[in-house]
Amino acid sequence: MIYLQIAILGLVVAGGTMVALSRKISGQPIIVSVFGLILSLMFMVFQAPDVALSQIVVGAVGLPLMILLAIAKLRRDEQMLRRKRESDSGKERE
């Protein structure tokens, strides 16, 4: 049991570092989701199955979805801004 706990804590450290170091924006929700799954495994190993249940849903599904939504919205706003700028500069040239 103690070796399993040490292994899962090592995985948590590795996963957390991966989340902090990931710079590619489209990969971030997936890494966060995997980290959420690792955290729920940790709760399971430390004998808290009910916390693990909530962690699976919130950490592996809910949080990545929110990050995905934020990224999609930011990207769209950026596109709209760029398009607006292009049309404005086109008008000035005329």
Place this chain on the structure above:
Amino acid sequence: MRRSWRMLLFFAGAAGIVCLFTLAAEPISQPRDVRNRYATAIISETFSQRNITDAVSAVNFDFRGFDTVGEEFILFVSVLGSLVLLRMVEDRKGKVLRDALEPWRDVGPSDAIRLWILAMIAPKVTFGIYIVTHGQLTPGGGFQGGVILATAALILYLGEGFTVFRDVISHPATEIVEGAGALGFVVIGMLAWVWGQPFLTNVLPLGKAHELTSGGTMALISISTGLEVAAGFILLLYAFLQENLSPVEET
């Protein structure tokens, strides 16, 4: 600040956290030697005093039930706050809206995805209800089961898109269920006053152990928490997913 200094500061802090965490986690790794007297008392008294088999649910919904009322209203208020902050802004009202996350847009989702989603919804709802109602017997309870119930609505969005999601999650009804769930907890707590007992006393018959009806008020509180959490998370999803709509540009 120079990069090397920053790294030094980070490693000093990380080393401190590792030391403190090792000290804190050391007693947890010895499950037979529970050094906390409160935990020992709870584990030995739950079955004999409350006829239920899950000590965590007993703490959440009975022994420390008053704290859970607070937690439930934290969730309630944060959902309310998110809904107020993310309400539909004026410039999008009355326009044709389109979801930026739907990749299929013009062709519709593939039949394979839709069939899979439809097949998944019933087991998900059943599993959610099972977790909510068996909180006093096995690990789980209102919070965990409620979140699982809410993911049934989430996969509906993933398969069918926002319009179907919005049509199914009838907005006012979800709000009413959320409020009723939060109110239910308090009403069950006040039930004790009828018998002249303090707030949230477990006044209902405790039932037979290992059965669905055991635990007195705990089963009811678990169900009302489940309703509140499920509806609250669905409302949060609705508010966030709605943020992702944008007016269709006429080109």
